[in-house]
Amino acid sequence: MESATDSWPLANAPLDGGIDLQCLQQQLLSYAHDLSATLKHLRKAHETLNEVCLATLSALAAITEARDPYLAGHSRSVAMYAQAVGLEMGLPPTQMESLQHASLLHDIGKIGVPDSVLRKPGPLDEIERKLIREHPEEGYRILSGLRFLGDALMGVLHHHERYDGRGYPRGLAGEDIPMLARILCACDALDAMTSNRSYRRAMNIEQATAGLIEGRGTQFDPQVVDALVCVLERFPFIESPIAPIRATSVLYDTTVAVCEELFSAQPHVRELRP
Numbered sequence: 001m002e003s004a005t006d007s008w009p010l011a012n013a014p015l016d017g018g019i020d021l022q023c024l025q026q027q028l029l030s031y032a033h034d035l036s037a038t039l040k041h042l043r044k045a046h047e048t049l050n051e052v053c054l055a056t057l058s059a060l061a062a063i064t065e066a067r068d069p070y071l072a073g074h075s076r077s078v079a080m081y082a083q084a085v086g087l088e089m090g091l092p093p094t095q096m097e098s099l100q101h102a103s104l105l106h107d108i109g110k111i112g113v114p115d116s117v118l119r120k121p122g123p124l125d126e127i128e129r130k131l132i133r134e135h136p137e138e139g140y141r142i143l144s145g146l147r148f149l150g151d152a153l154m155g156v157l158h159h160h161e162r163y164d165g166r167g168y169p170r171g172l173a174g175e176d177i178p179m180l181a182r183i184l185c186a187c188d189a190l191d192a193m194t195s196n197r198s199y200r201r202a203m204n205i206e207q208a209t210a211g212l213i214e215g216r217g218t219q220f221d222p223q224v225v226d227a228l229v230c231v232l233e234r235f236p237f238i239e240s241p242i243a244p245i246r247a248t249s250v251l252y253d254t255t256v257a258v259c260e261e262l263f264s265a266q267p268h269v270r271e272l273r274p
């Protein structure tokens with residue numbers, strides 16, 4: 001039968017000067033214990049740092065949204081849908097984190113758009129549209145000093161590109177558009193469709209799903225639409241249309257439930273709670 005010292009690799013090593021093997025073993029175990037404690041401490045510090053980082057990014061998003069009553073909660077909702085889609089598509093943890101950051105910050109460039117344009121009730125003229133279309137690049141410019149954002153920056157810059165190449169700011173098409181941006185594009189559209197605007201009422205979930213499917217392969221990445229529709233199909237109310245005025249909050253609450261279910265199988269992903 002194998003003894004404890006037989007399995008210890010130093011047990012068979014040549015020893016000079018009669019080193020006490022037991023003492024050496026205890027010393028190494030003590031180092032291992034210290035390393036384990038340090039690692040635990042570092043993990044805790046990393047978690048705290050992530051929480052602070054997420055709270056800061058959420059506060060930045062809230063500043064932008066405070067300027068437009070129709071944008072209230074938009075980034076948080078987009079983050080929730082995007083996370084559900086990311087999990088459905090099997091994105092790795094690092095991409096999930098970048099997706100979360102990009103979702104929260106995707107419209108931060110609107111901070112540079114004048115109130116008269118941002119809050120205008122009704123259609124925009126050409127100059128106003130041009131100002132709005134600058135927000136992805138403006139957002140990228142504002143955030144580009146935050147190196148830790150990594151791939152999230154590309155999500156912010158390209159979230160208005162279309163799969164058929166007719167989007168902005170670069171007119172990228174298909175898989176040339178970063179994956180995070182393709183996910184954001186569809187989730188952003190979903191939240192916009194299911195939210196009230198000054199010039200139209202919110203769509204219900206069936207209408208919004210039809211809108212996503214209509215844009216499959218033109219505005220949106222087909223793979224992303226399939227994942228998003230799959231997530232939406234889990235909703236119990238899909239068979240019974242809800243009042244448009246409640247669409248956003250009901251959709252959001254239900255997505256929280258879906259995400260909790262998905263997150264429980266993916267403990268490495270932090271939850272976004274209301």
Ligand SMILES: [Fe+2]
Nearest residue numbers: 106107159160
């Ligand atoms: Fe946007």
